[in-house]
Amino acid sequence: MPKPRVIYWFRTDLRLHDSPALAAALALSPEVLYPIWTWDPHYVYRARVGPNRWQYLLDCQNDLSGSITKLNPRSKLLVIREAPQTLFSKLFRAWRITHLVFEKDTDAYAKERDDEVVRLAREAGVQVVVKTGRTLYDPDELVKMNNGKPTMSISQVIAAGKKIGAIPRPIPAPDWLPGLGDTDLGFEQEKPKSEPDVNALQRDGHEASYSALAGPNADFAVPTMEELGLKVATTPHRGGETAALRALDEIIANEEYTATFEKPKTAPTAFEPQSTTLLSPHMHFGSLSCRLFYWRAQDVVDKHKGKASQPPTSLTGQLLFRDMYFGAQAALGFRFGQTYNNPQCRFIPWHLPSKIDTSTGMITGEYQVDSAEAEAHLRRWKEGCTGFPWIDALMRQLKREGWIHHLGRHAVACFLTRGGCYVDWERGAEVFEEWLIDHEAACNIGNWQWLSCTAFFAQFYRCYSPVAFPQKWDKEGNFVRKYVPELARFDKKYIYEPWKAPIADQKKWGCQIRGDGSIMTDGEMEVYPKPMFEFPTRRDICIQGMKNAYHVGLYGNSPQVLDGSWRRLFDDQAEGPTGGTEGPAGAMVEHEDNEGHGKARPVAEGPSPKHTKKMAAGSEKKAGHKREASQGTLDGMVTRKKKKDGEVFPNRTHFG
Ligand SMILES: Cc1cc2nc3c(=O)[nH]c(=O)nc-3n(C[C@H](O)[C@H](O)[C@H](O)COP(=O)(O)OP(=O)(O)OC[C@H]3O[C@@H](n4cnc5c(N)ncnc54)[C@H](O)[C@@H]3O)c2cc1C
Numbered sequence: 001m002p003k004p005r006v007i008y009w010f011r012t013d014l015r016l017h018d019s020p021a022l023a024a025a026l027a028l029s030p031e032v033l034y035p036i037w038t039w040d041p042h043y044v045y046r047a048r049v050g051p052n053r054w055q056y057l058l059d060c061q062n063d064l065s066g067s068i069t070k071l072n073p074r075s076k077l078l079v080i081r082e083a084p085q086t087l088f089s090k091l092f093r094a095w096r097i098t099h100l101v102f103e104k105d106t107d108a109y110a111k112e113r114d115d116e117v118v119r120l121a122r123e124a125g126v127q128v129v130v131k132t133g134r135t136l137y138d139p140d141e142l143v144k145m146n147n148g149k150p151t152m153s154i155s156q157v158i159a160a161g162k163k164i165g166a167i168p169r170p171i172p173a174p175d176w177l178p179g180l181g182d183t184d185l186g187f188e189q190e191k192p193k194s195e196p197d198v199n200a201l202q203r204d205g206h207e208a209s210y211s212a213l214a215g216p217n218a219d220f221a222v223p224t225m226e227e228l229g230l231k232v233a234t235t236p237h238r239g240g241e242t243a244a245l246r247a248l249d250e251i252i253a254n255e256e257y258t259a260t261f262e263k264p265k266t267a268p269t270a271f272e273p274q275s276t277t278l279l280s281p282h283m284h285f286g287s288l289s290c291r292l293f294y295w296r297a298q299d300v301v302d303k304h305k306g307k308a309s310q311p312p313t314s315l316t317g318q319l320l321f322r323d324m325y326f327g328a329q330a331a332l333g334f335r336f337g338q339t340y341n342n343p344q345c346r347f348i349p350w351h352l353p354s355k356i357d358t359s360t361g362m363i364t365g366e367y368q369v370d371s372a373e374a375e376a377h378l379r380r381w382k383e384g385c386t387g388f389p390w391i392d393a394l395m396r397q398l399k400r401e402g403w404i405h406h407l408g409r410h411a412v413a414c415f416l417t418r419g420g421c422y423v424d425w426e427r428g429a430e431v432f433e434e435w436l437i438d439h440e441a442a443c444n445i446g447n448w449q450w451l452s453c454t455a456f457f458a459q460f461y462r463c464y465s466p467v468a469f470p471q472k473w474d475k476e477g478n479f480v481r482k483y484v485p486e487l488a489r490f491d492k493k494y495i496y497e498p499w500k501a502p503i504a505d506q507k508k509w510g511c512q513i514r515g516d517g518s519i520m521t522d523g524e525m526e527v528y529p530k531p532m533f534e535f536p537t538r539r540d541i542c543i544q545g546m547k548n549a550y551h552v553g554l555y556g557n558s559p560q561v562l563d564g565s566w567r568r569l570f571d572d573q574a575e576g577p578t579g580g581t582e583g584p585a586g587a588m589v590e591h592e593d594n595e596g597h598g599k600a601r602p603v604a605e606g607p608s609p610k611h612t613k614k615m616a617a618g619s620e621k622k623a624g625h626k627r628e629a630s631q632g633t634l635d636g637m638v639t640r641k642k643k644k645d646g647e648v649f650p651n652r653t654h655f656g
Pocket residue numbers: 263276277278279280281283284315318319321322323325404405406407409410413432436438439440441443444445447448451
């Protein structure tokens with residue numbers, strides 16, 4: 001009986017330690033093992049990825065390749081530059097492959113891709129082995145044990161997890177790997193279409209990702225940033241399994257920190273070192289196993305003499321949150337990443353809503369500019385020039401370094417959505433997708449929904465003040481001084497509200513507070529913008545808008561959202577792009593508790609006559625004005641666009 005010839009397909013698991021899939025590949029006792037990475041054009045052109053995350057990926061790949069070679073000098077990571085969907089059939093034939101092994105990926109795009117690859121393998125008579133290893137629990141199992149429903153709370157995860165059984169202990173890295181077989185390819189490369197290319201802005205050089213199947217030197221090497229035409233990475237955080245294991249060792253060595261970690265007590269203003277583990281990018285790329293992290297932390301807790309912290313605030317609790325979002329995504333697929341047609345996501349008439357391709361029910365990646373002011377707010381938020389130093393410091397840290405503390409993410413997400421700008425959470429999630437080095441579709445989307453109070457969390461009246469909140473952690477304003485250096489010399493009294501500083505002091509401290517962020521210097525003097533709005537006023541407007549939206553009680557899959565008739569249910573006095581009452585009539589819904597404590601009544605239960613009357617009266621009063629304002633709005637929100645070649649371009653995915 002000839003021995004198996006195996007392709008091990010690295011994707012979400014750039015490590016050798018605790019890899020159930022790699023262990024399964026080795027259990028086949030293969031004659032040859034090809035460790036490969038397919039350079040998938042989906043991530044090159046369709047998912048938003050900034051230079052920092054690219055750099056992190058290349059770090060992980062280089063480290064992994066080196067580790068493979070250490071175990072077998074006749075092996076390394078083979079990077080092959082073609083879409084997996086077109087590559088595999090040719091590869092199976094060229095290398096006479098009998099088995100394909102990979103770690104399970106439940107991301108929406110990955111599921112579709114893997115279904116296609118499995119189909120190709122079957123056609124070629126290749127056996128496929130898939131193992132879970134990316135999360136503590138298999139997300140599909142979690143959903144199954146949660147009665148087939150998305151996991152929307154940590155208690156659901158804990159209850160479903162109990163039914164699945166104990167989280168497996170990590171397994172050691174192999175001490176040997178089989179060598180490569182013949183690596184001749186002997187087939188043509190199918191070059192992918194680069195358009196639409198959402199990452200054009202990330203490059204300042206010539207992009208040569210698909211110059212040749214095995215790269216420019218025909219050696220399957222990991223590409224360089226230059227070769228990919230990418231701008232230089234600015235993050236100080238570097239990737240790779242070696243660095244991940246070292247970082248975990250350092251954390252675990254601090255028994256007190258590990259055993260008593262309580263997330264809400266960690267300072268979002270801490271830097272060098274940060275107050276949490278900063279292991280998230282390693283978790284994203286799979287350069288660190290989540291089970292290794294979980295069990296090493298749990299073992300410390302178990303033997304800790306004093307009072308140890310517990311989930312959900314403990315370190316292991318953080319990992320359960322991660323699983324929660326994976327469980328939600330696994331159940332909902334692409335719908336999880338958007339409001340439209342998402343049964344779990346509340347509909348709020350945010351500014352700058354996504355355009356929808358109604359033929360697929362998916363967001364297109366473009367959005368409707370319903371308000372020039374909101375568009376300016378989004379731009380200033382993204383560029384870190386809102387005039388609120390705390391928000392700007394965080395956004396500049398995010399852009400430059402690709403990572404910010406969880407509560408910092410809370411602050412900027414709340415500010416952009418329900419606690420300041422009333423801009424669609426999908427806009428914020430896109431910026432995070434582009435800039436985070438730990439961007440994980442499930443976690444990013446889920447947390448944006450949490451912070452915008454559209455799912456997972458509903459206490460919309462609890463907003464983060466850009467002044468009082470950071471003061472609690474950092475009275476001196478050291479975090480702001482680092483990331484907004486033009487304010488470095490300001491007295492701590494004004495560090496979070498520099499617009500209140502007397503002009504003479506502003507001059508003395510070398511920075512004038514004026515303008516909208518478009519001017520950065522004036523002669524010798526630096527210029528920092530005035531706040532783009534009065535925060536308390538905006539907060540009150542937002543809370544009123546949220547109250548109204550909760551009262552109306554629509555979800556992403558409500559008929560009125562799907563057909564655009566939701567506009568008739570909203571009053572222009574509340575915040576939001578009501579955009580008029582045009583559109584077909586739809587049923588109205590009532591809400592049990594307009595303070596956000598209770599649950600909205602499902603659309604299917606129908607309207608309360610009293611409420612319907614009240615809402616209808618409100619709509620009628622404003623109808624003339626809305627109708628005028630609405631022309632084009634309806635088209636903007638719901639556009640009909642033909643699917644190109646049957647291809648669907650989801651605009652948010654997980655990278656690698
Ligand atoms: C708006 C917003 C967007 C976010 N986007 C992402 C994202 O794209 N990718 C991502 O990994 N996390 C995301 N998070 C969650 C969280 O902020 C980060 O996981 C965390 O800050 C990473 O830092 P750390 O490794 O030091 O975390 P630690 O506090 O040390 O936690 C340990 C690990 O637990 C996991 N974890 C912790 N908190 C969460 C959480 N709330 N949700 C999911 N997993 C968690 C991470 O894997 C993390 O590495 C987001 C949070 C918000 C509010």
